[in-house]
Amino acid sequence: MSLKEQIEEANKKAVERMMEAEPYLVDTKLAKDAIPGFREDMLLHAGPPITWERASGPMKGAIIGALIYEGKASNEEEAIKLVERGEVILKPNHEVGSVGPMAGIVSANMPVYIIEDKKFGIRAFGNYNEGIGKVLRYGAYDKEVLSRLKWMRDELYPTMKAALDEARKDKGGINFKAIIQQALHMGDECHNRYVAATSKFMNEIAPYLVKADVPKDAFNRVWDFMKNNNFFTLNIGMASAKAMTLAAHNIKYSTIVTVLTRNGTDAGIWVSGLGNRWFTAPSPVPKGVFFPGFTQDDANPDLGDSSITETAGFGGFAMAAAPAVVSWVGGSVEFAVENTKNMYNITYAKHKYFTIPYLSFQGTPTGVDIRLVLKTGITPTINTGIAHKKAGVGQVGAGIVKFPFELFKDAFKAYVETYGA
């Protein structure tokens, strides 16, 4: 069999596994108890590996905030000293099967969702979503941010845990692939628009919150938090996408991309047939729509693991399903349709289960092939939140960004070296 034929076979297998994965939300635990190998002195972060010295403002802000949240530092200065002394291990989420939007910081005592793929038995993890604006994942860490995080740990987490225990007993957990599938028919693309998905999730979880006999006050606060945060299920969708892409990962000879991510300094990718080897290039600055008082000059280079949604065949790749998302990320409805159509040029398949009504229920573009990126020069184009470049400010807008071409070129060079083509 020629290498070209071996690639075809491997890519078919990888993308088939990506589409057939069945991610269920089965449980929630504190990160230190859920994620294998997690250490008390560890902070997980979005994107490829990063050092404190090279980290951008919002990434530094989130690291400082997490250290104060954990009680390891009582203020900004102490937190910085701790990291500078090398007492904090920074590790990419992706290296432990986890994902987090924007800075993506996960510390030992933060709750995480546990996703279990019922088809292939893979587990993936994702942190909780705080809402938009001044939040840790965008680099803010003032009292308001920290007290919200503490409430999430002390009340939201045990409430979700109690409800998910009931859901697991009843039907093995919440089938989140089914929620994504339906939300794509209800105007979400499931990266920057989770309005329908959050609503569907609330319908699913409601009877289990009742069954779990959660105290009425806690129930009301948790319900209001979910209702007022359209991004509540983003992190569950991302962890589901991580489970899907893990199912496609480590397939010998495959040229399919299984990680697309950014840390605010670098963008990075993984390719299925090349294992956990990072290919990196400077992260681009998104172009977008800004909150009042902020401009393009305030924008930090892109960050977050949330582009795992596009890696799995939804998010920005499914923008044609979500015309309303352009009011949040900018562009026009025509652009949304065009972007989806453009992504078919660099993907292996049309998704079997994720479909777009406006395109006559055509499957979403799924499985970026590095060979097609090299051939066409078209790179994955995603939608994203925009963080202020200074630590402590938070989210300032949302927009569109393209992954750098060099990532795919370097990965192809490495592929040729590895497989002796």
Next chain:
Amino acid sequence: MSNARKLFDEELKVINVGLKIFYEDLKRQGVRAVQVNYQPPPKLEKELKDKLSELL
């Protein structure tokens, strides 16, 4: 020459290939235009280009 001059007397109908901004400007001015999305293929070193042709 006479054919070229004729162009200016007729209604302009444009097929724009590549940069979309030209198409958008024409549309704003009420000119009939269609857009063909195109970008030149990326420049690759010969060895890489050959490998790509072999594997795709």
